[in-house]
Amino acid sequence: MKQLKFECPECGTEFTITANQPKAKERIEALKKAGIDVSNLFAMQGADGSDFVASVQNGVISILEDNDAIFQNITHQGTIPNRHLFRRWVMAQMFRMIYITTPSSGYRKPMGFTEVIRSMGYEYQWKMLINELYAQYKMSSYSDSDNFRDRNRWFNKEVALDMANDYVKKLNKRFEGLKQRKCKGIPYKRICGKNIFVEDFDAKVLRPLYRAIFEMQNAFDPHSLWKAVKKFNGLRIKMPHDTIQSAVWIDAYKGSGAFFTMQNMIRFHNCFVVNDFGKQLSKNNALSFLNKKAEEYKKEGWRLIGVLKKMLDDNNIDVANKIREWRK
Incomplete structure (x- = not known):
């Protein structure tokens, strides 16, 4: 089970996120199969129970939307066989x-x-x-x-x-x-x-x-x-x-x-x-x-x-x- 630790830039409090969201994990696996570097990607769950893919760059966490360039690249290549x-x-x-x-x-x-x-x-x-x-x-x-x-x-x-x-x-x-x-x-x-x-x-x-x-x-x-x-x-x-x-x-x-x-x-x-x-x-x-x-x-x-x-x-x-x- 993948874990990510990071600190709050304001107060220095350390947080740990456990990536265990099945649907988002499937998307990350699809990206991996398509040759995308997924070392900085992990799955998160929102307050409403939905799960999504997030990335961390230079200590900053961002959520990948469906129109993100990474996903668009996959779309142009076609559906990944699974x-x-x-x-x-x-x-x-x-x-x-x-x-x-x-x-x-x-x-x-x-x-x-x-x-x-x-x-x-x-x-x-x-x-x-x-x-x-x-x-x-x-x-x-x-x-x-x-x-x-x-x-x-x-x-x-x-x-x-x-x-x-x-x-x-x-x-x-x-x-x-x-x-x-x-x-x-x-x-x-x-x-x-x-x-x-x-x-x-x-x-x-x-x-x-x-x-x-x-x-x-x-x-x-x-x-x-x-x-x-x-x-x-x-x-x-x-x-x-x-x-x-x-x-x-x-x-x-x-x-x-x-x-x-x-x-x-x-x-x-x-x-x-x-x-x-x-x-x-x-x-x-x-x-x-x-x-x-x-x-x-x-x-x-x-x-x-x-x-x-x-x-x-x-x-x-x-x-x-x-x-x-x-x-x-």
């Missing part, structure tokens, strides 16, 4: 999914995009959601508002509640369709390796789930939402692999995948965007256009798949060829 920060693996995953849906892929029977997602299995959606909400909780605790906004747009309390209620409906239907047996004259059913008396199903299975859903409804910060969803998941009886996933989750998955793929194409692959009026946009305007479309379609994520496919066509990108390049 696979962890910008989720570059999402683009590779989306390209593979698009490839499978393409008739020329070589598959005997090309799958639709929704079918590809469903092939991941029902339980995948819960594993993915919990990991996503945990990441959002960490982002919020580090005041990473930009990345939190981009990810919470797609996976949030509304999606979690829909998934939970959808699960309860599917569980009820599944239990009703099970063969009924008897133990000492008392009806029971066997589900997922467990024997449950029919008369106990409501009290011992459904009610705990409803209580967990109530906790989700009353979760008003990322941490409590993550905990509530994790609790609900721990109470669930696992469903068969081919159980249809929540329609709302599938749509959010499409929107998120398309959004981060286009974001990476603009940032790292020199791809351009043609707006609704046929005008080719600059890099910054393209990112603004993408954010606008994401907000417009945040409850219709499937529409962003269309925007992504148009962007691929406009940039003459052949997904199959791109995948072959990656394999080489």
Whole structure:
């Protein structure tokens, strides 16, 4: 942990600043990777909780604004690649999914995009959601508002509640369709390796789930939402692999995948965007256009798949060829 000591020029009092602000530290690391001397830079936190990069020159501390020459130099060079920060693996995953849906892929029977997602299995959606909400909780605790906004747009309390209620409906239907047996004259059913008396199903299975859903409804910060969803998941009886996933989750998955793929194409692959009026946009305007479309379609994520496919066509990108390049 980096520390900086300095004295007040008026009274001579010595101060120590500990640099431990994650977002500002990421910016300093980006500068370092770009070849900038960062030996005189450190991270500080303001009274409002925001963090920023500061420099010290001849004993004088100054805050670096976004329009500082150092940051402007980085902007002119382009976005600095950071696979962890910008989720570059999402683009590779989306390209593979698009490839499978393409008739020329070589598959005997090309799958639709929704079918590809469903092939991941029902339980995948819960594993993915919990990991996503945990990441959002960490982002919020580090005041990473930009990345939190981009990810919470797609996976949030509304999606979690829909998934939970959808699960309860599917569980009820599944239990009703099970063969009924008897133990000492008392009806029971066997589900997922467990024997449950029919008369106990409501009290011992459904009610705990409803209580967990109530906790989700009353979760008003990322941490409590993550905990509530994790609790609900721990109470669930696992469903068969081919159980249809929540329609709302599938749509959010499409929107998120398309959004981060286009974001990476603009940032790292020199791809351009043609707006609704046929005008080719600059890099910054393209990112603004993408954010606008994401907000417009945040409850219709499937529409962003269309925007992504148009962007691929406009940039003459052949997904199959791109995948072959990656394999080489």
